[in-house]
Every structure is written in C-alpha cells, then in structure tokens.
Amino acid sequence: MALKSVAQIGLLSLALLQTGTVHAAADAAITARIDTGEVAGRLSENAALERIFADEMRLGFALDPMGALQQGQKVSVEEFLLLFTPDLARQRRETNAQLLARLEQINPGKLDEAHRISRAVLIDAKTADAALLEPQQLALTEVRPFNHFGGFHVAYPEVSSPGSGISLTTTDDYELLIARHRVLGRVFDQAAARFREGMASGVTEPRLTVDNMIAQIDALLAQPVERSPFTSPARSFPATVPSAERQRLRRTLSDVTRRDVYPAYRKLRRFLAEEYRPAAREQPGLAALAGGDHLYRNLIRAYTTLDLDPDTVHAMGLGEVARIQSDMEQVKGELSFSGPLRAFFDDLRTNPRYHPKTEQELADGFRSVGRKVDALAPRYFLHLPRTSLQIQPYPAYRAKFEAGGSYAQGTPDGDQPGTFFFNTYDLKSRFLTGVTTLYLHEGAPGHHFQISLAQENTTLPNFQRFGGNNAYIEGWALYAETLGYEMGFYKDPMQHWGTLDDEMLRAMRLVVDTGLHAKGWSREQAVDYMLANSGMGRSDAEAEVDRYIAIPGQALSYKIGALTIQRLRKEAEGTLGRKFDIRAFHDQVLGSGALPMKVLEGKVRGWISRTRAAR
Structure with missing residues (x-):
C-alpha cells in the first residue's frame, strides 16, 4: 500500500x-x-x-557536517570548519x-x-x-580523528563529486563547494592537532593504518587535476547551471584544486609520514590501549545494539565456523573435489575456473544477477525502491584498499541512483563464485532495498530514514544473501559455494574482531586464521583484517543482526503457519527504517500476534 x-x-x-x-x-x-x-x-x-x-x-x-553533505544538505564554511x-x-x-x-x-x-x-x-x-x-x-577516539577505512581524507573527495548525494544543482551550490575546498587545509590542520594530542597521551593509530592512509593520499595525488574527483563537478553540469557560468566555474574548480586542495593533501601526507608514523603503535588492537577494553565493549554495544561479552561472541563465532565448514564439505564434493577442505581452499585461490579472466566478465556476472533479482523481487516484497541501482567498478585510487564490493546510496528523491561497487584490483584474486551473494548483499535486495526504502519513506523521522545501526543494516544485507536459496541461485554449486564462503567470512569476523581487540591477536595471526578457514584470497583477507583494526566492533554486526532476523522469521513461520506471507514479513522488517534488535523483535512479534488473531 x-x-x-x-x-x-x-x-x-x-x-x-x-x-x-x-x-x-x-x-x-x-x-x-x-x-x-x-x-x-x-x-x-x-x-x-x-x-x-x-x-x-x-x-x-x-x-555532523559530513553526514549533512552526504544527505544533500547545504553545509556552510563555518559548519565545515567545526570538523575535528x-x-x-x-x-x-x-x-x-x-x-x-x-x-x-x-x-x-x-x-x-x-x-x-x-x-x-x-x-x-x-x-x-x-x-x-x-x-x-x-x-x-577524538585523538584518532580518521583512518584508512572511510576516513575523512577519502570521504571528502566522494562528497565533492556528483552522484555522492551532495547538492550540486545551482551556481550557488558550486560556489559553496569551491569555498569548502579553499579551507580544506585548515580542516586537515585541525585533524593534525588532534593526532598530536594522541601522540602526547600515547593514544595513536596502528602504524599499518597510517601506511594505508599515506598510500591512499599518494593514489589521490597521482591523478591529474583535470581527472580528479574535485574537478569532476565541472566535467558535466546540470541543466540548472547557466551556460554563461560554466566556463568560469570550470576554471575556478581547477584552480582551487591545484592551489588549495592538492597542497592540503601534500601537507597532510608529510605530517603522517614524517611526524605521526614514527609515534604510531605497533599493536593493531584496542587491547594495546589503556582503557581499550571498556571502549571495545561500548563499540560492540553501539554496532550490535546488544550488550555482548567479547568472549561470548568469540565462542559464537567458533561455533558458526564449524557449522559452515560442514556445509562446505558437501558442496566441495558437488564441485568434484575429493581432497580435504584446506586443499580445496588452495585450489580455489589458484584454479582459473573460479576467477574472472577480464573485468568485463566480472561486470557481466553482476549485471546478469541484477536482472534476475529485478524479475523475482515482487514475489518477496510488497514495496520496491523507486531509486534505481547502477553497477560499476571502484575508482582506481580506492580499489586497492576496498573489499570485494560495497554500496553507495542514491538521493532520497531517487534522482541519483544507488551504486553497487565491485572491485577489479588484483583481478586474479577475485572470485566468480561470489558474484551472486555479493550482489544480493551490497545491491538488491540487500543494502539498496533497505536504504532506499527508508530514505524514500518521508513519513519516518529523519534518524530512521537516514540513520541506523549496523546490526540492522548489515544484518539485513546478510539475511538478503540467504534469499538466494529461495530464488534458486544456489542450485548452481559454484554460487552455493560463494554464499557459504561469504557466510563463513561473517562468522570468522566474530572470531577475528574479538581476537584482535580482546585477545591480543596480531595482524598476521588474524590473516592466517581467515586463510585457513575460507577460500578467500590474501588481498581480500588483508583488506578485511585492516578494516577490523580500523573500526573495532563493526564487523560483529553482520552475523549478529542476520541471526536475529532469521530467528524472527522462523518464529513467524512456526507461529503463523499458512498465514505466513514472506512479503508481509519483509514489510515489517523494512517498514520502519533501521531498528535496534530489541525494538525489531518487539515490532515483529506484535505483527505476529495481530496476524494470528485476524480471521
């Protein structure tokens, strides 16, 4: 309705x-x-x-100036300068x-x-x-203002480009963008001041995240000004910007990028490389910081919306890893491999059968799944997003530091599409087996459905339309992967293996994240665990572990959220029997924006009671 x-x-x-x-x-x-x-x-x-x-x-x-920019708000220079x-x-x-x-x-x-x-x-x-x-x-936290995973230094180029949600429809919008570019150096200086506070108190980022930030800045600065994300708004103007203004805006954006933006990044790089890196800590986990254990528990609560003990989560992860390995043994046989599972992981990494030969092959695979999902979605959902979804590879300067795929939301009015990004860096380490499950998670009906339907629902308060918690957002996306069974995608053993491998990733996260931040694991120990228990490539394993180091607790939210939604669906199916309607269930889960797990439980159980009582 x-x-x-x-x-x-x-x-x-x-x-x-x-x-x-x-x-x-x-x-x-x-x-x-x-x-x-x-x-x-x-x-x-x-x-x-x-x-x-x-x-x-x-x-x-x-x-939240950055959040406001991502939601298409006009952020003044004064508000922008509050950062850090x-x-x-x-x-x-x-x-x-x-x-x-x-x-x-x-x-x-x-x-x-x-x-x-x-x-x-x-x-x-x-x-x-x-x-x-x-x-x-x-x-x-404040003395570690950003790191390599989604940090301000990589997020700012994104929110300075068309298609990111930023408002760029008038000449004034362009003038405001230029004004923010001019003061970027001051914002970086403010961030450096916070980093220095941490150096003085002994609270720093791990050295490996500093190295990653430096490499990201190098990749950004390697782009010619004319092809940088900062000048991209001048490469294609909307019709609402007068033709007479375009040449001036194009010239000004180029000048401000060359004279202000790039020098600001070069100065930040010098600070990170010459001053901050020597002071950065060697140990990757929060356990290395005084008070880090308390911070980790608070982060677990923030990301999962549940009060969970790290040891309990670690044990839960070990149990899920064992369960999924049992399923993998069966599918391994269907793929005609008779050796042990560990040997099959090695075969997956090296056998050309499982890897794309070209970027186009990978792109075609994702687009084929997308077309099939579009045709099947009305059977599973009462409401479909108005916002369209586009599929494209990561920009070159980001790809090395990203996972296999991600989602960037479109605008609330649907004018700018959502984007499913896939990774073509180190192509030989990418897997054809993961095409379906990755698209279902990052694209449709995962993040794209959940985020777009919430944004488009103007009856919801702003924090439910645009905010949310990771257990719900990522839990829904992981649950969406499991719909591939009902949709028939996983009758293909290749794609069935891919979803088990991705589920294994989310189970391993429970083990590795708690290992790093509560049990003192090293980076290499974490990478080795992931390689030993899955078929993922080393590039992906290293990128994943570096991400857990950068944002403690976030990786726990996927599996914990998905298990909650799966448990509620099983409860609804068991209670309602023939009255159970998968479309109505999904409408309950998605209809109020992102909910904490306890609130979601209360809402779904209320719907179960009403449906059961109705004649």
Missing part, C-alpha cells in the same frame, strides 16, 4: 500505516475504545515527541545529553505505535552515543 499524505489520512492513521498493514478490524476496535479526549492527549504527546525529532534532525545536521575541533565534541556530548533527557520525559503509554517505536529507536541510539561521548572515551 502506498502511503498517503498526512492531510489525507490524519496523524493517527499515518502512524499506523508506518508500522505496517492497517487491519480494518483493529482500526474499528481502536475507534470504539478511544474517546475524543484520549485521542487529543495521544496526539499531543506525539506532537511533543515530533518536536524532539525535529530538533534532533536540525542539531544532527549542524553537528574540541568544540564540536563538546557540543555533541551536551546536545546528546539534553535530547536523551527530553526523550525520557515522554510517556510512551500516551504514544501511538509508530511513535513508540521511533522513541525507542532514538533512546537506544542516544544511550549508545552517551557511552562513547564520555570524556574518558573521547580521550581514546
């Missing part, structure tokens, strides 16, 4: 629609038992909560505390279901933020 406007259906009905299917019997019962005064009270409490939402959105944009300043961290902490206090004052019993869900989502997020914004935690 397409959502109607507030004016057409009223706030209470809109809230019911936001949470899923509106049952006529339920509506009648609500109408019968709620008198006018009770409705007015509920709407009043809903309105009070929505004022908090509006403040959270406004303040969120002001206190102690004042920004202080404002975030104070604002978070004030919002959390206001949320606690709202009585959930006076809210309709959609608003109760939204309040619970925001409380969960703000509580997790509060733990990470404590001064002792900031002393470990």
Whole structure:
C-alpha cells in the first residue's frame, strides 16, 4: 500500500500505516475504545515527541557536517570548519545529553505505535552515543580523528563529486563547494592537532593504518587535476547551471584544486609520514590501549545494539565456523573435489575456473544477477525502491584498499541512483563464485532495498530514514544473501559455494574482531586464521583484517543482526503457519527504517500476534 499524505489520512492513521498493514478490524476496535479526549492527549504527546525529532534532525545536521553533505544538505564554511575541533565534541556530548533527557520525559503509554517505536529507536541510539561521548572515551577516539577505512581524507573527495548525494544543482551550490575546498587545509590542520594530542597521551593509530592512509593520499595525488574527483563537478553540469557560468566555474574548480586542495593533501601526507608514523603503535588492537577494553565493549554495544561479552561472541563465532565448514564439505564434493577442505581452499585461490579472466566478465556476472533479482523481487516484497541501482567498478585510487564490493546510496528523491561497487584490483584474486551473494548483499535486495526504502519513506523521522545501526543494516544485507536459496541461485554449486564462503567470512569476523581487540591477536595471526578457514584470497583477507583494526566492533554486526532476523522469521513461520506471507514479513522488517534488535523483535512479534488473531 502506498502511503498517503498526512492531510489525507490524519496523524493517527499515518502512524499506523508506518508500522505496517492497517487491519480494518483493529482500526474499528481502536475507534470504539478511544474517546475524543484520549485521542487529543495521544496526539499531543506525539506532537511533543515530533518536536524532539525535529530538533534532533536540525542539531544532527549542524553537528555532523559530513553526514549533512552526504544527505544533500547545504553545509556552510563555518559548519565545515567545526570538523575535528574540541568544540564540536563538546557540543555533541551536551546536545546528546539534553535530547536523551527530553526523550525520557515522554510517556510512551500516551504514544501511538509508530511513535513508540521511533522513541525507542532514538533512546537506544542516544544511550549508545552517551557511552562513547564520555570524556574518558573521547580521550581514546577524538585523538584518532580518521583512518584508512572511510576516513575523512577519502570521504571528502566522494562528497565533492556528483552522484555522492551532495547538492550540486545551482551556481550557488558550486560556489559553496569551491569555498569548502579553499579551507580544506585548515580542516586537515585541525585533524593534525588532534593526532598530536594522541601522540602526547600515547593514544595513536596502528602504524599499518597510517601506511594505508599515506598510500591512499599518494593514489589521490597521482591523478591529474583535470581527472580528479574535485574537478569532476565541472566535467558535466546540470541543466540548472547557466551556460554563461560554466566556463568560469570550470576554471575556478581547477584552480582551487591545484592551489588549495592538492597542497592540503601534500601537507597532510608529510605530517603522517614524517611526524605521526614514527609515534604510531605497533599493536593493531584496542587491547594495546589503556582503557581499550571498556571502549571495545561500548563499540560492540553501539554496532550490535546488544550488550555482548567479547568472549561470548568469540565462542559464537567458533561455533558458526564449524557449522559452515560442514556445509562446505558437501558442496566441495558437488564441485568434484575429493581432497580435504584446506586443499580445496588452495585450489580455489589458484584454479582459473573460479576467477574472472577480464573485468568485463566480472561486470557481466553482476549485471546478469541484477536482472534476475529485478524479475523475482515482487514475489518477496510488497514495496520496491523507486531509486534505481547502477553497477560499476571502484575508482582506481580506492580499489586497492576496498573489499570485494560495497554500496553507495542514491538521493532520497531517487534522482541519483544507488551504486553497487565491485572491485577489479588484483583481478586474479577475485572470485566468480561470489558474484551472486555479493550482489544480493551490497545491491538488491540487500543494502539498496533497505536504504532506499527508508530514505524514500518521508513519513519516518529523519534518524530512521537516514540513520541506523549496523546490526540492522548489515544484518539485513546478510539475511538478503540467504534469499538466494529461495530464488534458486544456489542450485548452481559454484554460487552455493560463494554464499557459504561469504557466510563463513561473517562468522570468522566474530572470531577475528574479538581476537584482535580482546585477545591480543596480531595482524598476521588474524590473516592466517581467515586463510585457513575460507577460500578467500590474501588481498581480500588483508583488506578485511585492516578494516577490523580500523573500526573495532563493526564487523560483529553482520552475523549478529542476520541471526536475529532469521530467528524472527522462523518464529513467524512456526507461529503463523499458512498465514505466513514472506512479503508481509519483509514489510515489517523494512517498514520502519533501521531498528535496534530489541525494538525489531518487539515490532515483529506484535505483527505476529495481530496476524494470528485476524480471521
């Protein structure tokens, strides 16, 4: 059902629609038992909560300049210059505390279901933020302002280019972009000041992440100015920019890139190579930092939305690795390999049968899966994204430092498509077996469906449309991979192996992430474990481990989130029997944006109860 406007259906009905299917019997019962005064009270409490939402959105944009840029907001030079300043961290902490206090004052019993869900989502997020914004935690995080995985130095070129979500539709938009480019050096200087604070307190990035950042900057600076991402907005103007202005803007963007942006990157590189790298730590994990164990637990809570003990997660991962290896043994036989599993991993790495010969072969594989998913999706989903999805390789300067694929969201209005990126670096280490499962995860119906449907749902609060937690976002994408069984993709043993290999990756993450950050594992120990338990290539294994080192806890969210969604689906199927509708289940999971695991459980179980009771 397409959502109607507030004016057409009223706030209470809109809230019911936001949470899923509106049952006529339920509506009648609500109408019968709620008198006018009770409705007015509920709407009043809903309105009070929505004022908090509006403040959270406004303040969120002001206190997250990069996030605002990615969502197409106009970010002033003054706001941009807040990045990496102690004042920004202080404002975030104070604002978070004030919002959390206001949320606690709202009585959930006076809210309709959609608003109760939204309040619970925001409380969960703000509580997790509060733990990470404590001064002792900031002393470990603010002095490490970015690293090689999605750090500001690589994110800024992306949000300076068309197709990234940035607003570039008018001459003023271009002028604002140019103005931000001019002060980029000051932002880098502010970041360097924070890095120096960490050097003084003994809290630094691992040396390997510093080496990766230096290599990323080298790759960026190796591009001629005329082909850099910073001048790309002038290579193709939208029709809304007057023709008379284009030559001037093209010349100015080229000049500011040459005179301001590239020198800023060169200065940052000198700082990292000559001053910071000698002080960087050798050990990769948070266990090497005083207080790192407490920070790691807070990060696990933030990424998974659950209070989990690292030892418990580590043991869970070992159990999942053993289970998946059993399935691998069966598929290995279907691929006509009779030797031990470890020998098959080696064969996978070297046998040309499993690797693309050309970039085009890899691209064609992903596009073929995409066409099949497009045809099958209506059988599994009540709502499909309006935003289109494009498929393309990573830019050359990024590819070496990226995993096999990723997703970049489109714009909320659907004008700019989402992008499924695939990696062609070191082509001999890429696998044809992983084509299906990677597309289902990063493309459709994984990240593209979840992120696009949330963005396009203007009835949701901003934090549910654009925010979220990794357990939900990555858990959904991993769950989406399993739909390949029902869709018939994994009848092909090659593709069946690929999804098992990817599931093994997510299981190994539980072991390796906790190994690095709670058990003192070295980088080489982590890489060796991944090579011993999967068929992945060394390039991928090293990139994965470096990523876990850079963002502790994030890698745990995939498997933990997917297991939650799978458990809820099994519960719904078992309880509802013939009443179970996979499309309705997916609508419940996707219909309210990204939810913490406990909130998602409550919502789905409410739907199960209503569906079971309905005649």
